[in-house]
Amino acid sequence: MNPSLKLALLVLVALEISFTHVWTVNVALIVVSLILMVWGHVAFKRLAMLTLIPAFFGGALVWSLTLRGTASSHFLLVIFTRMVAYVYMGGWFAQTTNPLTLTRSLEQNAKLPSKFAYGFLAAFNLMPKIQAEVATIKAAALMRGQVLHFWSPQLYFKVILAAMNWSDQLAAAMTSHGFVEDAPRTHATEIPLVTRDWIMLVGSLVLVQVGLFIGLP
């Protein structure tokens, strides 16, 4: 499915289940997301993480509300399933979408200004460099007799400095590679936006509406 429409679908459905109280729809969304993730070859370990984390926090919330609050069991069920549904849908999107394809789609299909699209992408591609930098900074500090813990402000100061330095260098390099803010560009890789994408978007939305309508008490 076209990444921009995929994102739009995700945001719209998430918004809708935030304001409605139909737990069956939440469960249906969880099941569909799970099937899509399994179909998209998401690793089992990742799936387990995506399940355990919302289950833990959702469980904690439900437990505290049961002890202290006056919420009905229906509301608790909605809250819990809603949390899992958010994480599963987010997981489905993040695990089955290539950042570069998303960027190109946002630029070409959704007409997002290219400076946002490519600025985000450049930062994304720096992520492994940032992780490696943290380990290196810690070791380098140790060799100067200074122990940095993950709560040490100096560590963050160093990482932010490094990131700022990189962002300047990246900006210069993008300019040197011909990138001009808001200027038109050609596209050697076209991200298709076909009728099928629209049908899937509209179809999915209609299904959710029907589910919500039927499920409403």
Add this chain to the structure above:
Amino acid sequence: MVTVSIHNLTFTYPQQSRPVLNTVNASFPAGQFSLITGVSGGGKSTLLKLIAGLLPTDATGITFNDQSLTDIPATQRSKTVAMLFQEPSTQFTMDTVANELQFALENQQVPADEIPARLTAALDFIGIAALRDRKLMHLSGGEQQKVALAIIVAMDSAVILLDEPFASIDPATRLVLLQRLAQLSRERGKTVILADHDLSGYTDYVDRLTVLADGHLTHLSPEATQERLATFAPAQLRLQHVTVPDNDQPALLQGTQLSLSANGRTLVTPQDLGLFAHHTTLITGPNGSGKSTLFRSLVKLGHYQGVITYDGTDIHRLKRRPYARQVALMFQSAATQFLNVTVDEELTLSLKNSYADHFTPAMVTQLLTELNLDDRREQIIYTLSSGQQKKLQLLCMLIMAPDVLLLDEPFKGLDYASLQTAIQILKRVQQDLDITYILVSHQLSGLDTFIDYHLQLADQHLTYQGVRA
């Protein structure tokens, strides 16, 4: 064919009183390979960035065939001028080589159906077709610089600027890049302007040498250029005093069946390796061959197979903190090692944490003066030039006085005078404190009398070079 002319250009950085460039007049003709040299921190990078239009300035003193860069439409500027940067890894936006090239060509609004052909041609010209679908972050620094040049070739920029592009690149890669640059200027009429303080190996490629000193530019005549380049002739780069260590000498750091790999690529096949106390060992080898990986393994930062012992104990069994005072690494990137804001704060920290009570504040002042840093004590570290940062980092690590100091490219970005001073200081501290040095350096000039052992990494094996003692 584009000639770059500079008329009465003066540039001062905000919050600094002295101009970096003072009424500079120069001309860089089309089809010529010009080399700019000068001390580190002397304004070479600033000049190149000004030509590339990367620094905000109202100066109109720079013209391309009598046309100012601001008169050229923004989307066409990369066809006029493009720059290759000193730091290889932060000049890419995309994930893979092909995507980055495509990105640059799309920016130039090259029609989509022409892009694949231009992309392939550029990769073939540099000879890196095999890297096409590799992730940029997984490439070595030398490979990244080749990709950066391929992008400029694909964009067909008329003026090619290079800012210390070989700072951490092995001689083989450097040679390939130099040949391609000479070809670009001679056969395709490109204007190539390269800034470097290390003049070795340029004799056959460079048409003209330009010296930047005290904010002024001077073009040298062809004869003067050759004369100046000859002082860096390769003959002086050979190490003539190195010996092969004795077999019965006990090693301080001993690798047994040690092997190294990175990103699934074997760097060193299993071998025994001894590194010896109270001497200076130089490790050389092609870029990306595993020298830095070896260093990272020796300080427990990287993965390795086999066993490494320090003074007879497996380093796996040694705790990180006490081990850091015995074996310390001076990282290749100087900024990594700084923890404070100003030069003075940094030195105070090292003095406070030093393992030896050898250094006094007066000695530090003396050393700062020798390194030309004495008037910069209050300066913010990150506003120092890369050469100045390197000198400060060296000082900070020497003050720490570990038993073994690993130095990864300690002379990167240093001009010749600073290099000589740095070596003098290293020698003196070694005499006083009996420190063991192990260094990795591509910069070999001036090292001859400093190095005891030379370890060469070639064909995935480390071998001691020189005559048997």
